[in-house]
Amino acid sequence: MPGTGEECLVSLINLWYYIKGYIIITVTGRRSERFINLAANRGILFWDIYFFDQVALMKVDIEGFRQLRPLARVTGCRVKIKQKVGIPFQFHKVAVRKGFLGGALFFVISLYLLSSFIWFIEVTGMENVSPQEIKETARESGLKVGVFKDSLDIPRVTHDLTVKIPDLSWVGLEIRGTGAHIKVVEKVKAPDPAGGRATHLVAARDGLVVEVLTISGRALVGEGDTVRAGDVLISGLVVPPGDGEGEPGDQGEAPGPAGEEGDYLVVARGTVMARVWYEGQGFSTLRQKRLVPAGDHAECKYIKVGDRKIYLQGDGRNPYPLARVQVNKRVPRWGGFRLPLEIVNMRFVEKKEVIQELTPEEAREEAREMAQQEARGQVSRGIEPVEEYFESLDTGDPQAYRVRYVIETLEDIARPQEVRPGREDYLGNHE
């Protein structure tokens, strides 16, 4: 395809012309063809010659344009520059705008320079340490606003921060653009021994100590000791061995390690397993008043909107002298929303009092159940009874029965309690 080849060649040539630079000129004059012939003979290259309205429009390269002047004079043509095209002229333009070029250069250089300083310091991650303190310390290590990035010794700054601020366990420093991001991780503080945060372990309940396991602190009770609720089991005040252990009372009431030479306060930790007894009592008689359903009941229904009640059924009053009331509330939903009203259904079940006669066995059983319930109610959830027993107590009345129910458990009775200076238990006295 010669056509396409031609086009391709043309565009390549045009590119070459563009690189070399050319001038579009208009030539006016009756003998412009002679002008072109003369130029062609001298080796001046014209191309893309158009002609209209007695004016010839043509392109000429820069070198050729310089030689045109004498030819124009000879042929009597007027040559005018219409447009200068090409890279050399672009360069020329830029060269003319020295101020612009200088400004651009200044901009680039200043941007580069300014971006190599630290302008922002940001501290994240702290909870108790003030960011001001961190920034101050960083400043001492060389990280401050306006410092040159390359002169910053990052490992030194992070090291200094962790060393100088003891509350920090890790410091990360990241330079992002012109910002320095300090990320800190604070130490999870162990209770300060001198700050009064030390704790004793005290007995939560009365009991018989079975086993003592001390992790920290000084055990004040041993196997077989009976303790009362509130007694100190493991003291947070540690007395070094051979240092007046038997006489903790004369250590005064000063807090902290200053109490006596070598004493110090700790968080007492450990377990104290003890036998604990829970007791319940039940009482019952042979003749008892009971409430039994009388067989009648009444319903009441209303919708509650805010404080207003709209009764649908009944008036909300108990129609019986003795009754049990069951209240059933329902909040209707519409879609995923709770509507701001309540549908309440009340049911009154009439009761009546009857006198029930019990056999002595039944009465005793009832008393036992009552006592058992009371005892069980005291046992903390999750603790299994080791032993349970009950005994009948003598009431002196053949009509009345009293039962004592005992649950024995084995549990850890140690509970932490803060060491409060000035209180007697501060020293962990134990009788």
Add this chain to the structure above:
Amino acid sequence: MRDKKNWRDILAETFELPKEIMLDLPRVTLVGNVQLSVQNHRGIVEYTDQVIRVSITGGELLVRGEKLWIKSVFCEEILIQGTIFSLYYRV
């Protein structure tokens, strides 16, 4: 002059040499009706966008057309583009 030409003609024919060189004739290449190349021309005589007259040895080449323009002018070659209607040798 005329004898000389005849002698050259004979020489060209005898040795089968290209006549445009031996006889100083123009070599006219027409690509369809869109491009015309005239080699070995003697200069432009007249040009508008409808008529271009190119001087050649022993006469003139008259190109008629529409929207004619000269793509390039070299010493030895002239390249005309546009829609060409007719070529006419005026001797």
